[in-house]
Amino acid sequence: MDNRNTKVMNRFDVTSRLIAKLKHEEAVIGGIGNTNFDLWAAGHRPQNFYMLGSMGLAFPIALGVALAQPDRRVFALEGDGSLLMQLGALSTIATLKPKNLIMIVMDNGIYQITGAQPTPAASVADIVAIAAGSGLANSAWAADEEDFERLVDGAMSASEPSLIAVRIDDKPGVGTTRRDPVQIRERFMHGLGVREPL
Amino acid sequence: MAIAEQRTASQATQGSSDESWHGIVLQTLKRNEISLIPYVPDRVLTPLIKNLHADPFFTTFATAREEEAVGIISGAWMGGRRGAVLMQTSGFATLANVLASLAVPYQIPLIMFVSERGTLGEFNYGQSLVCRTMRPVLDSLALEHHTITRLDELEFIADRSIKQAVTTQAPVALILNPLLTGGKTFDK
Numbered sequence: 102m103d104n105r106n107t108k109v110m111n112r113f114d115v116t117s118r119l120i121a122k123l124k125h126e127e128a129v130i131g132g133i134g135n136t137n138f139d140l141w142a143a144g145h146r147p148q149n150f151y152m153l154g155s156m157g158l159a160f161p162i163a164l165g166v167a168l169a170q171p172d173r174r175v176f177a178l179e180g181d182g183s184l185l186m187q188l189g190a191l192s193t194i195a196t197l198k199p200k201n202l203i204m205i206v207m208d209n210g211i212y213q214i215t216g217a218q219p220t221p222a223a224s225v226a227d228i229v230a231i232a233a234g235s236g237l238a239n240s241a242w243a244a245d246e247e248d249f250e251r252l253v254d255g256a257m258s259a260s261e262p263s264l265i266a267v268r269i270d271d272k273p274g275v276g277t278t279r280r281d282p283v284q285i286r287e288r289f290m291h292g293l294g295v296r297e298p299l
Numbered sequence: 300m301a302i303a304e305q306r307t308a309s310q311a312t313q314g315s316s317d318e319s320w321h322g323i324v325l326q327t328l329k330r331n332e333i334s335l336i337p338y339v340p341d342r343v344l345t346p347l348i349k350n351l352h353a354d355p356f357f358t359t360f361a362t363a364r365e366e367e368a369v370g371i372i373s374g375a376w377m378g379g380r381r382g383a384v385l386m387q388t389s390g391f392a393t394l395a396n397v398l399a400s401l402a403v404p405y406q407i408p409l410i411m412f413v414s415e416r417g418t419l420g421e422f423n424y425g426q427s428l429v430c431r432t433m434r435p436v437l438d439s440l441a442l443e444h445h446t447i448t449r450l451d452e453l454e455f456i457a458d459r460s461i462k463q464a465v466t467t468q469a470p471v472a473l474i475l476n477p478l479l480t481g482g483k484t485f486d487k
Binding site for chain 2: 290
């Protein structure tokens with residue numbers, strides 16, 4: 102929407118900027134589809150979790166990690182179409198107020214991976230307004246790449262959950278996640294210090 | 300069999316035979332270090348939910364949808380914390396996708412307590428139809444499930460099922476039948 106006054110950025114570039122900032126083994130949950138592919142392409146980390154289905158659950162999964170490990174910062178990457186599937190999760194998170202949870206929404210208004218069909222809310226719904234209305238006061242659109250990095254820095258030390266929305270273009274994801282769910286989960290649990298490697 | 304008889308006898312001597320179903324569920328959760336309890340409400344579950352909220356051992360909260368609660372429990376398990384989801388039969392009916400694409404393939408010990416509507420005096424036709432979808436879905440995914448009808452079997456089934464779920468890293472559904480809970484009666 103034009104009234105957002107935000108630059109249209111690129112998901113892989115924004116994801117890479119986020120990963121470059123992580124210094125404390127922060128967890129990152131990638132939603133299904135392109136957020137996942139770009140998270141993979143930005144450089145595999147044991148603290149990354151890659152979803153292979155269950156569209157819309159990146160934020161709930163990240164909430165679970167955040168509640169289990171309150172001293173670790175937990176990021177979740179979600180698309181606008183996926184978020185629309187599970188808007189109620191925003192109000193659950195706002196109620197619980199996990200200060201270590203940071204939600205990032207990549208908004209291009211389309212279901213890119215299925216053929217770029219517009220979402221039912223394309224160019225009408227304002228994700229930051231929805232998040233704020235759900236009770237997540239610390240929600241903002243990133244105006245440009247530098248603003249995105251500034252918002253991430255702020256979220257890293259925030260005392261409440263944060264949501265950062267980014268307008269992105271329609272470029273496809275750069276990588277392709279390997280699709281072995283048990284291996285993904287085991288590596289993630291190793292990365293979180295829950296499991297010892299075999 | 301012998302173990303079950305022994306347990307029943309020891310429960311009787313401890314004077315716990317008058318324990319409520321929800322008291323037994325709460326203590327079984329606690330004993331198995333299951334502390335994170337997201338739920339979608341149900342009339343029959345009300346005393347359990349109320350007592351979980353009142354006990355600081357548990358982090359108990361409502362979610363907007365059941366699949367959201369499954370996502371939360373899955374993330375918590377991977378982060379090293381155990382949880383269980385409480386829901387009604389109609390809520391279970393919304394879970395086929397998340398079971399088949401998250402809990403089962405990632406091998407997550409998702410523990411579900413399902414309050415059974417739609418049977419034994421159900422008055423809402425929609426509820427009775429929804430209930431009939433539950434066991435076929437569980438069976439089609441080869442998911443462990445038990446229907447609990449008797450108070451004296453509740454602790455054994457719940458405790459053993461939780462331990463099996465954790466050690467085999469597989470979901471389990473514990474269906475709380477009206478014979479156990481009293482169910483919802485036709486008053487409103």
